[in-house]
Amino acid sequence: MKLLKTEDIKKVLFVRLRFIGDVIISTAIIRDLKKRFPEMKLDYLAEKIPLKMLENNPDINNMIEAEKGNLFTFKNILKIRKKRYDAVIDVFGNPRSALLTFLSGAEYRIGWNIRGRAFCYNTFIERKDIIDPSLKSDSIDAYEDAVRMFGIEKSERETKLYLSESEKAFGEAFKKDHSLPESSNIIGIHPGCRRGESFTWPKEKYAELSDRLITSGNKVLLFGGPLDKVVNDEVVKAMKNKPVIVSTRSIREDLAVMSICDCFVTNNHGPVHMSAALNIPTVGIYRYDESYLWFPYKDPKFKVIDNNTGCEVCKSSDCASPKCMTEITGERVFNSVIELLDRKDKKNNKGGI
Numbered sequence: 001m002k003l004l005k006t007e008d009i010k011k012v013l014f015v016r017l018r019f020i021g022d023v024i025i026s027t028a029i030i031r032d033l034k035k036r037f038p039e040m041k042l043d044y045l046a047e048k049i050p051l052k053m054l055e056n057n058p059d060i061n062n063m064i065e066a067e068k069g070n071l072f073t074f075k076n077i078l079k080i081r082k083k084r085y086d087a088v089i090d091v092f093g094n095p096r097s098a099l100l101t102f103l104s105g106a107e108y109r110i111g112w113n114i115r116g117r118a119f120c121y122n123t124f125i126e127r128k129d130i131i132d133p134s135l136k137s138d139s140i141d142a143y144e145d146a147v148r149m150f151g152i153e154k155s156e157r158e159t160k161l162y163l164s165e166s167e168k169a170f171g172e173a174f175k176k177d178h179s180l181p182e183s184s185n186i187i188g189i190h191p192g193c194r195r196g197e198s199f200t201w202p203k204e205k206y207a208e209l210s211d212r213l214i215t216s217g218n219k220v221l222l223f224g225g226p227l228d229k230v231v232n233d234e235v236v237k238a239m240k241n242k243p244v245i246v247s248t249r250s251i252r253e254d255l256a257v258m259s260i261c262d263c264f265v266t267n268n269h270g271p272v273h274m275s276a277a278l279n280i281p282t283v284g285i286y287r288y289d290e291s292y293l294w295f296p297y298k299d300p301k302f303k304v305i306d307n308n309t310g311c312e313v314c315k316s317s318d319c320a321s322p323k324c325m326t327e328i329t330g331e332r333v334f335n336s337v338i339e340l341l342d343r344k345d346k347k348n349n350k351g352g353i
Contacts, residue, residue, distance in 0.1 A: 001126055004108060004149050008086060011041045013104065015090040015097050016050075017066050020270030022139070023050040024277050025296065026091065027057065028159045029143040032152050034059040043083070045076070045100070052251055053274070056162035066100075073100070081105045091125075091146050093117070110146065123149065138296035157298060161277040163259060171256040178244050180260070185218045185341055188258055188275070189243070190266035191235050192228030198319040200267050201285045201328060203231055207238035208330045209265070213337065214241040221246050221261065223254065223271065263340050265333065268294055276302050281340035283333060288324040301343060303336050 012033070016026050023046055034042060043062040044054055051063050066076055077100060080088075087108035090101040095117060101109050102120035111121035118124070125146045128135050137145075144155040163171075180186055191206040193199045210220045220243040224232045236243065248254050255274060258264065264275035265283045268290055275282040281301045286294065288306045295304040309323045 001149055003151055004087070004123070006037065006150055009037075009040070009108065009150075011043075011083070011085050011087075013043050013045055013064075013080065013083070013085045013088045013106070015045045015088060015092055015101060017045070017092045017094065017097050018047050018050050020050050020053060021273040021294070022092075023053050024159050024161065024270075024273040025139050026143055027054070027059075027161070027277065028140050028155055028157050029147055030057070030059045031158060031160065032144075032155050033147055033150065035156075036150065036152055043085075045080070045097075049251065053161060053277075055252065056164050057160075058162070066096075076100060077103045089146055090121070091143055110149070136292065138293050140296040157296070159273065159277040159297075160279075161255060161274065163256060163278075167252060167256040168259065170253060171258075171260045174246075174257050175260050180219050180244070185262040186221060186260055187213050187218050187337065188221045188223055188246075188261035188264040188266075188280075189235075190223040190228075190264070190271045192224045192231045193267040193269045194227060195267075195269060196318055198322040198325065199269070199287060199290075200231075201325055201333075203234045204238050205328075205330050205333075207235045209333055209337075210235070210243055211240050212330065212334055214243070219244060221257065223258070223266075225251075225254075262344060263337050265337060281344065283336050283340065285325070285328060285333065287322065301340060303340060305333060305336060 014030060016023050030042065041061045042059065043064060044060050045064045045066050047066050051065055054060055054063055073096060080100060081104060085104055085106045087110060088101045088104045088106040090097045090111040093112040093114050098111060098117040098120040101111055108123050109121045110123045110125060113124040127145050128137060140155055140157050189206060189210055191203055213220050222232055222243040223246045246257050248257060258275060259278050261280050263281045266272050268284060268286045272282060272284045276297050284295050284304045286304055286306045288308050291304045291306040305328055307324045307328050
């Protein structure tokens with residue numbers, strides 16, 4: 001791979017328009033770039049909600065909201081051209097981000113060699129797993145491929161979210177308002193997943209897990225946005241004990257409350273990455289075909305649970321019989337939570353389903 005003349009690159013725009021998890025994963029590479037080139041001005045272009053994950057991030061100089069629609073795309077192009085970036089790194093690679101990169105005016109337009117929009121880039125990201133099929137890449141590896149041309153061979157692989165002091169205070173106030181004692185572990189549970197039921201551990205198993213955790217002396221916080229209300233209501237209805245319902249006004253407040261948790265359990269969607277980036281011991285419950293790629297966390301405080309049923313790689317978002325999820329037992333998830341809690345030298349937990 002030919003390295004870029006990094007001495008000429010002072011100002012960089014990183015593009016990942018969506019989604020929450022993907023933007024969070026990219027913070028590992030942003031940290032690598034900033035650590036290697038501390039004087040580099042690094043801006044980030046993303047849509048409104050994912051962009052909120054980057055607030056207070058000291059590695060990012062400016063956040064630019066990618067507004068939707070043709071008119072707003074034109075405005076974004078004008079805004080980006082005025083910034084006079086030396087390089088634009090587009091790791092999203094959809095038609096809109098490719099067009100923004102093409103018209104940015106940057107000397108180095110970096111992106112994927114994708115049919116139909118490769119012309120938008122003059123520097124292609126070389127995927128190691130495509131060059132050598134014997135290599136298996138996860139999502140951080142893919143972003144790492146995007147910055148190897150800057151001379152960064154190995155990522156430190158640390159995703160990170162930053163809370164303001166007022167957000168930290170919000171989390172502590174939530175703990176006080178709900179009488180959550182220091183002597184009990186606080187377990188965050190997020191049963192919902194907007195990607196569909198085949199990506200979601202069954203509601204009754206979340207209820208079973210939550211009951212066992214509460215019976216064992218823990219406090220359970222039930223997370224979810226407005227679109228998760230039906231799922232959460234069914235979980236609560238199936239429970240014998242009462243969890244603490246987390247009701248907030250924004251995703252940043254969700255992060256603040258999440259930060260007080262000793263462990264967090266959820267499916268493969270944004271909140272699993274939010275938890276990991278807050279350095280909370282995290283249990284991710286995944287479809288087998290997605291666990292390696294989309295749970296890129298190697299630290300033992302992060303644990304993925306999947307189930308190899310012997311199915312071929314699943315391409316369906318609405319599998320009629322997602323055994324890889326439904327056959328994951330509550331016992332297995334509970335034991336994983338306890339294992340992570342024990343690493344924190346917290347109170348011993350006992351109980352049985």
